[in-house]
Amino acid sequence: MTMPFYVTPEQQMKDRAEYAQKGIARGRTLIASIYDCGVLFIAENPSASLNKISEIYDRIAFAGVGKYNEFHELRTAGVRWADSTGFSYSREDVDARSLANVYAQYLGASFTDGGKPLEVEILVAQLGIRNKPTKIYHVAFEGTITDEERFAILGGDSETVRSRFLAEGEDVVSLATTLQRAVRALSGPDRTIPVSDLEVARLEDLGSRRTFSRLSDDDVAQLLA
Amino acid sequence: MALPLFDVASDPGPSFASLLAKLNIAVQLPGVTNDPVHATTVVALRCDAGVVLVADRQATAAAIAARDMRKIAEADRHTAIAISGTAAAGMEFIRISQLSFEHYEKMMDETLSLEGKSNYLSSLIQQVNMSTPFTVLPLVAGYDVNHNRGRVFEYDVAGGCYEKDDFGVIGSGTPFAESALRLGYRDNMTLDECIELGALAIYEAGDNDPYTGGPDFVRGIFPIIVTVTANGFVEVDEAATRTIFETINNRRTASKGRAGGDLR
Numbered sequence: 001m002t003m004p005f006y007v008t009p010e011q012q013m014k015d016r017a018e019y020a021q022k023g024i025a026r027g028r029t030l031i032a033s034i035y036d037c038g039v040l041f042i043a044e045n046p047s048a049s050l051n052k053i054s055e056i057y058d059r060i061a062f063a064g065v066g067k068y069n070e071f072h073e074l075r076t077a078g079v080r081w082a083d084s085t086g087f088s089y090s091r092e093d094v095d096a097r098s099l100a101n102v103y104a105q106y107l108g109a110s111f112t113d114g115g116k117p118l119e120v121e122i123l124v125a126q127l128g129i130r131n132k133p134t135k136i137y138h139v140a141f142e143g144t145i146t147d148e149e150r151f152a153i154l155g156g157d158s159e160t161v162r163s164r165f166l167a168e169g170e171d172v173v174s175l176a177t178t179l180q181r182a183v184r185a186l187s188g189p190d191r192t193i194p195v196s197d198l199e200v201a202r203l204e205d206l207g208s209r210r211t212f213s214r215l216s217d218d219d220v221a222q223l224l225a
Numbered sequence: 226m227a228l229p230l231f232d233v234a235s236d237p238g239p240s241f242a243s244l245l246a247k248l249n250i251a252v253q254l255p256g257v258t259n260d261p262v263h264a265t266t267v268v269a270l271r272c273d274a275g276v277v278l279v280a281d282r283q284a285t286a287a288a289i290a291a292r293d294m295r296k297i298a299e300a301d302r303h304t305a306i307a308i309s310g311t312a313a314a315g316m317e318f319i320r321i322s323q324l325s326f327e328h329y330e331k332m333m334d335e336t337l338s339l340e341g342k343s344n345y346l347s348s349l350i351q352q353v354n355m356s357t358p359f360t361v362l363p364l365v366a367g368y369d370v371n372h373n374r375g376r377v378f379e380y381d382v383a384g385g386c387y388e389k390d391d392f393g394v395i396g397s398g399t400p401f402a403e404s405a406l407r408l409g410y411r412d413n414m415t416l417d418e419c420i421e422l423g424a425l426a427i428y429e430a431g432d433n434d435p436y437t438g439g440p441d442f443v444r445g446i447f448p449i450i451v452t453v454t455a456n457g458f459v460e461v462d463e464a465a466t467r468t469i470f471e472t473i474n475n476r477r478t479a480s481k482g483r484a485g486g487d488l489r
Contacts, residue, residue, distance in 0.1 A: 055331050073230070079331045080229040083241060084248055087324055102228045210327075 016117045020141040023119025024066045025156040029186055031165060032063055032123050032136055033151035035178040038204030038211070039125045039134060042182045043155075045199040053201045055212035057082040057094050059127040061203050065155035066120035066141070074103060074122060091209075096126030100137035100145055108143025117141060121154045127203040127211050161185050175202065176223045183224060195221045239332035241325040242349060266398030266430040266437040267296055267307040268406060269366035269377045271391060272419040275454035276366040276375035278305050279423035281398070281431055282446055283438025284312050292438060297451050299458040301326045304342055304367035305451055309396035314353055314361040322346060322363075339369040343378040343386050351384035364395045368453045375453065398430025398437035405429045420450055420461065424469045428477075429484070440470035 007015075030043035030052060041053040041063050052071075053063045056078045064071025078099055086094045103122060111117045121140055128134035136148040146152075150172065153162045165185035173181075179200065187193045200215040215223070229248060237243035267280040284291040290312075298319045300306045306322050308315030325345060329337045337345070343365050354360050365378040379393040380386055391410055394403045405426040414422070427448045431439025440447045447470050450461040461469075477484070 049334075051334060054334065074228075076332055077228045077230050079328065080244055081226065083324060083328045083331075084229065084244060084250060085226060087241075087245070087320070088250055102226070106228045106230070 016111060017142060020111070020117040020119050024121050024141060027065045027155045029153060029155040029157050029161045030063055030065050030123075031151065031153050031161065031182045031186065032125055032148075033165075033178050033182060034134055034136065034172060035175050036172055037175065038127055038202050039136065040175060040178050040182065041123075041125070041199075041201045042179065042186065043199045044186055044193055044197055046197045048196075048199075051199060053199055053214075055079075055210070056099065056124070057086065058091060058209050059129060059132075059203060059211050060094065060096050060099065061125050061201065061212050063123040063125070063154065064120055065122075067118070070118050071120040071122055074106075074118075074120065077106075078103070078124070095132070096124045096135055096137060100124045100139055103139045104143045104145040106143075107139060107141060111142040123152055123154060125203060127205065129205075160188070164188065175204075179220070179223050195224070239329045240345075241328040242321065242352070244328070265296075265309060266396035266402050266427060266434065267309060267364050267394070268402050268423050268426045269305075269307065269364050269393045270406070270410065270414070270419040270423050271366075271375045271377055271389075272414045272416050274375070274416045275368045275452060276305070276377060277416060277419040277423050278307055278364075278366055278451045278453070279420075279427045279448055280307055281427055281438045281448050282441075283436070285436045289438075292441060292444060293446050295449060297449050298323065300342070300365075300367075301330070301336070302457045303370055303453060304339060304365065305453050305458055306346075307364040307366075307395065308361055309364075310361040315363075318349065318353055318361050318363060321349065325349070336370075338371055339367050339376055342367075343388075347380065347384040347386045349384075350380055350382075354382050354384070362395050364393050366393065366453060368455055368457075370455070373455070394426075396430075396437065398427075398434035401433040402426040402430040416452055416454070420452070421469065424448065424450065424466075425473055428470065428473050440467075440474065442471075442474070 028044040032039060032041045043052045045052055050068055052065060054075055056062045062075050062078055081099060081102060082094045107118060118141055124137045126135045136152045138146040138148050138152045168181035168185060195217045198220055200220050202213060203211045205211050237247045265281055265283055269276055269278045278297050280296040282292055282294050283289060284294045297305055297307045300323050306319055308318060326337055326342055346363060360382050362380055367376060369376050377389045377393040378386055379389055392406050409422045428439055430437040447466045450466050452459050
């Protein structure tokens with residue numbers, strides 16, 4: 001019988017984290033930011049149909065970066081979780097914090113379990129109403145959950161984009177200004193991202209129960225003008 | 226509840242009913258022994274711009290159980306669902322249908338076609354009607370955005386789905402409402418003409434059928450009128466509804482209750 005090589009737990013975790021981080025860093029960056037009437041999501045995404053941002057529930061949205069099939073599975077599980085919770089109890093009982101927690105639980109478990117760690121980083125955002133505040137929860141590949149203050153940045157190159165976005169100003173402004181700042185932060189000084197390569201969505205109360213909506217290329221171009 | 230994840234072979238797909246079954250969340254209503262409450266007459270008419278639905282507000286058991294029931298619901302932006310039959314089953318049915326369409330849309334990132342929705346409901350009706358002694362019959366009407374026209378679907382208790390090219394009627398007041406519609410319906414009616422005819426049909430049903438409520442001027446409760454056009458589901462406001470029923474009522478008062486002549 002051959003003896004397996006001994007690998008310290010520290011080394012094992014480090015290797016797994018490195019593997020997941022490498023996968024995530026290959027993807028492009030995504031920004032979610034609170035603006036004066038809601039939450040804006042913007043991602044660089046050349047595909048018009050394989051979305052990174054999507055609707056979970058009346059006032060909750062999801063965004064993911066990393067491996068598409070992995071965050072897509074998390075997204076559909078989130079929709080299922082929200083719809084069945086709302087059906088069993090009430091629509092008001094579907095809450096972003098609880099959802100972020102079940103995501104964190106799952107990501108944490110798959111990170112420490114034997115299998116391949118998930119190469120994803122996700123966001124769960126909630127548009128506030130009455131006793132519930134507007135929130136952005138950031139869940140990392142190993143299950144760490146962060147309650148983000150005003151904005152969150154995911155994906156490759158997130159530190160550079162973060163400092164660029166912070167330099168744009170720290171106040172809560174209108175949708176158009178937030179979008180303009182986010183696009184500048186994403187593209188940096190040396191390049192421009194065509195509007196068709198941007199995926200933009202928002203959570204904003206426009207009078208109906210469901211608050212998630214996507215912004216078309218025309219909408220985005222108009223707001224950037 | 227933990228995150229509902231399924232392996233590839235047992236994934237319930239975008240169907241909300243299948244998801245509930247996988248999660249063991251009961252959809253069936255338990256058997257109840259006392260008198261079921263019955264919800265009553267609803268009509269849906271096709272017109273050039275879309276569809277018009279009108280429904281009475283009464284629920285009846287041994288006596289009148291409720292005077293302000295809402296039997297037409299917005300299933301999604303371009304679809305209305307109305308129910309007749311057992312109220313409890315009907316309300317549950319509306320809730321599941323609304324959720325199913327929304328669930329599909331979120332899972333697939335695409336709205337279900339109107340025909341897709343009406344077919345999906347067939348199996349749901351079958352499930353509800355076969356599993357409990359209380360039957361429920363819906364009427365589905367909406368604006369088909371893929372084909373740019375209003376469409377009306379009727380069902381039978383076994384879940385059979387029938388598309389109507391003029392109008393659909395459900396509930397115990399059907400004979401009276403349908404007679405009014407058969408005499409008044411023409412091709413290419415405008416939205417306003419359909420609203421008037423639909424209101425008249427419900428007025429007739431309320432006048433003749435003990436399980437259908439007419440306009441209640443004492444309490445200010447009027448049948449619900451809904452239009453679904455390219456602009457979506459819109460409920461006619463209460464003041465306008467009151468005026469429509471007052472007009473019919475005044476004419477009927479002037480003719481001493483006779484409905485003949487030019488019908489109105």
